[in-house]
Amino acid sequence: QSVLTQPPSVSAAPGQKVTISCSGSSSNIENNFVSWYQQLPGTAPKLLIYDNNKRPSGIPDRFSGSKSGTSASLGITGLQTGDEADYYCGTWDGSLSAGVFGGGTKLTVL
């Protein structure tokens, strides 16, 4: 059972938009930065979003992040078949004094 809660799967058609949620608590999301990662099959995770809503260089603006209270979300617009991957949220938990991830969300582009 992960500290952060994500839906196991989401799906949408090419060109559409999808949002992936990440729910936590005051000891993690509410008081710390949230990051998001994309993991394509058989590869290492890749940073998509940091500091709740910032994109590293090279990440297209189709990817966006937001945070409100104890929840965060990742938005992906203009879906492409290449976006099919597992997506994870992550942050620090001050009560645990540990890093924490969500359980991951599998995105299917129909």
Added chain:
Amino acid sequence: EVQLVESGGGLVQPGGSLRLSCAASGFTFNNHWMSWVRQAPGKGLEWVANIKQDGGEKFYVDSVKGRFTISRDNPKKSLFLQMNSLRAEDTAVYYCARDTYYFDFSGQYRRNDAFDIWGQGTVVTVSS
């Protein structure tokens, strides 16, 4: 090129030990906290441990406390994870990852708690 390369994984019996290494290149290693993250077969990411730039602070996930030790050698730009008393549930791909940072309004170093560079991973299998 900014790069992290892990090594040291393998097959080990329950109760055994392994030492993982991560070689960093292409960036100022001692500017960054560093972390280990693992992923069991078919499962999600699990943060394992991190270490401050100078090695003076270390944090661990509860399930490895007392069994795993994270360390670093800054002149050699290397990160390590000593794993003792290994269990079947420690079977996973182990990734080394670079933590991001920023300087706050007072000029103090702060972690973003995001991992911007990852290695390719090294596989640890604990089985008899």
